[in-house]
Each structure stands twice: as C-alpha cells, then as structure tokens.
C-alpha cells in the first residue's frame with residue numbers, strides 16, 4: 001500500500017511506458033494511460049481494504065477491469081504475454097523503489113508481487129475464455145458458410161457438401177435443406193458429396209435421415225458426386241441406399257431431377273449454332 | 274496379435290475421448306496410408322475402417338486411444354491401427370460382427386464393414402475389461 005503511494009507518479013509513468021513499449025504502439029499511449037491509471041486506482045483501493053488474496057472481495061474492481069482489458073486484447077489479436085504484461089510490468093516499475101527501501105518495503109513488495117502474479121494468471125484465463133468464444137463462434141459461422149443451399153432450376157435445389165460431416169453439421173445441412181424446400185417450393189433436392197473425403201456409417205446414416213425427412217415433405221432427393229473410391233468403400237461396408245437415386249456427377253443428378261419434375265432437355269438439331 | 278511395426282518409424286498414439294478425436298484419428302491414418310503407398314481406393318477403405326473403429330471406441334468403449342503407424346513383414350509395407358479401450362467389452366462377438374446388429378441406434382455395419390475393408394482384422398475383447406481391435410492393410 002505504502003509502496004504504491006510513495007512514488008506514485010514515477011511508478012505509474014514507468015508502468016505505462018513498459019506496457020506501451022511491449023505493445024509497440026498497436027494501442028495508443030493515451031489508451032494505455034487511461035486503462036492503467038484506472039487499474040492503479042482500483043489496486044490501491046484493494047490494498048487499502050487489506051485484502052491479501054487477488055480473488056478476494058477487495059479486488060473485485062481490479063478483476064473486473066482486468067477481465068475487460070484481457071477481452072479487448074484477445075479480440076484485437078494480442079498474445080497472452082502481451083496481455084499479462086499489463087500486470088507484470090508493474091512489478092518491474094516497482095523494483096527501483098526497493099533498492100533504497102527498507103526491509104518493510106521488501107515485505108510489502110513480496111506481498112504485492114504475489115497478488116500481481118495471481119492477477120496476471122487471471123488475465124490469461126480471461127484471455128483464453130475470450131479466444132475460445134471467438135473460435136467457437138467462428139466454427140459455427142464456418143458451419144453456416146460451408147453449407148449453402150443453391151437453387152439450380154425452378155423446383156430443383158442443391159447442397160454441395162464439403163469436408164467432414166459430423167452430427168452438428170449434418171443437423172445444419174438438414175435444416176437448411178428442408179427450409180429451402182419450403183421457401184422455394186421445390187420438389188427436387190440434390191445432395192452433392194463430391195467434397196466429402198470419406199463416407200462411413202455415420203455419414204451414411206445422416207444422409208439417409210435427411211432423405212427420409214425430405215420425403216416426408218413431399219420432396220425427392222438425389223445423392224450425387226459419388227467418386228469411385230467412395231462407391232467401393234460404401235459397397236464393402238455394406239451400406240444400402242435402398243431406392244434412393246445416386247449419381248456420379250452433379251450434372252447427371254440435375255438431368256435426373258429435371259426429368260422428374262417434367263422438364264424436357266432437348267438437343268437442337270443444328271447443334272446449337 | 275503383435276503388430277510388426279516398421280523399425281524406422283515408431284507408431285503414434287492418438288487419444289480418443291471426444292468427437293474431434295475421430296477426425297484426428299482419420300487424418301493420422303490417412304498420412305500413414307499415403308506413406309506406405311496404398312492406392313486411393315485402398316486408402317479410402319482403410320481410413321473409413323479407422324473412422325468406424327475410432328467411433329466405436331468413443332461411443333461404446335467410453336473412450337480410449339489409437340496407435341497407428343507403418344508396418345513391415347517379409348519386405349512388404351503396410352499400415353496398421355490399433356484401437357484400445359477399457360470399456361464394457363463385447364459379450365457376443367459373433368453377434369456384434371453380424372451385419373445390421375447394433376446395441377445403439379447405428380446401422381450396425383461399423384465392425385463387420387471395417388473387417389471387410391481391411392486385409393487383417395483382430396478383435397480382442399473381454400467383458401468388463403475392454404476391447405482392442407487391430408487392423409492392417411498391405412500395399413500391393
């Protein structure tokens with residue numbers, strides 16, 4: 001407590017300097033100044049309240065400020081070290097005061113250092129939590145992005161599947177496909193699996209369920225993009241697609257779907273000239 | 274079954290405790306299947322078998338691990354994967370290996386299908402002790 005009030009101006013200035021330097025100007029000095037001065041005030045209040053534990057009530061304001069700071073750093077793409085430095089740089093700023101300080105100062109410093117170490121860990125926890133949130137929201141965005149439903153023709157829609165089909169993604173695909181059937185009033189849907197690296201029993205089961213659900217809505221599904229290695233694997237596994245129409249290419253599937261919906265494709269006598 | 278791991282490359286271990294690990298197992302097996310020179314069809318078959326067994330390890334075995342790597346016997350190269358769990362075991366292996374039989378909500382084709390997809394298949398299981406499935410595929 002004493003330690004922080006004796007030389008307040010020099011210590012805060014050095015602290016702010018240290019942090020700004022490590023952030024290499026990617027956050028303005030004025031911003032760092034504001035953040036750290038607010039933190040400093042909260043820290044002094046906490047120490048004044050006599051709390052020894054960084055997770056205790058006295059430091060709840062400090063923790064709130066640090067959590068906010070860590071979240072911002074995580075969102076702005078700083079590293080965990082660049083986040084924790086906001087706390088740790090204060091320890092360095094305090095060291096000069098120790099050199100000509102008393103034994104009491106040293107004891108006070110050690111006590112404060114322990115609290116600061118705990119607070120630094122706390123910033124890393126808050127940082128990690130934010131990163132995890134970012135990653136999981138990106139994952140679900142990717143899931144949405146990677147399953148577009150496209151309208152190929154009046155009454156014909158298609159979903160090209162790319163990558164690994166886990167349960168969560170299949171759920172998204174299925175919902176989007178069924179919704180698109182309703183929205184477009186289509187009666188033909190094509191599920192293209194050219195981009196799916198392996199079809200195992202789980203993927204097959206998901207596909208079968210989707211087809212059954214579409215049927216319940218009065219729509220027919222064709223599965224296309226079955227490459228030779230996938231076809232052979234499906235046969236060896238023993239998966240039966242029953243009466244579900246499967247085609248090698250999306251073009252074949254479209255032709256089939258069009259015929260089913262009563263559209264005739266004719267080749268012109270003059271060859272299109 | 275002692276797996277004839279290739280001396281120059283030790284097998285790698287992949288824990289199987291969550292859904293993502295099934296994908297990871299598949300990717301690891303793919304690397305080895307490519308390294309030992311399997312054709313695209315053979316690769317796909319082996320990877321799919323690994324996918325089935327990894328999921329069984331997770332779903333029925335309650336988690337476990339996969340060890341995978343290159344194998345060698347009489348100058349022939351191949352790829353092997355060993356899936357091990359210490360789950361409930363399989364009381365009736367004939368039944369479990371019957372096409373279409375499932376104790377869960379699956380198609381009941383994972384175990385029997387995986388056996389058809391590989392060159393060698395060993396199922397070692399004991400009730401209350403766990404299950405180990407070893408698969409091998411040799412390059413032509």
Ligand SMILES: Nc1ncnc2c1ncn2[C@@H]1O[C@H](COP(=O)(O)OP(=O)(O)OP(=O)(O)O)[C@@H](O)[C@H]1O
Pocket residue numbers: 201202325329330333334358360361362363369370374375376377378379380381382383384385386404
């Ligand atoms: N590692 C294991 N531990 C315990 N029981 C297992 C294990 N692997 C398979 N089984 C049992 O064997 C049965 C058949 O497995 P199999 O993989 O063939 O079918 P499934 O997993 O039920 O369905 P899917 O076709 O989706 O794989 C399972 O339902 C389960 O009861």
Ligand SMILES: [Mg+2]
Pocket residue numbers: 201325328329379382383384
């Ligand atoms: Mg299975």
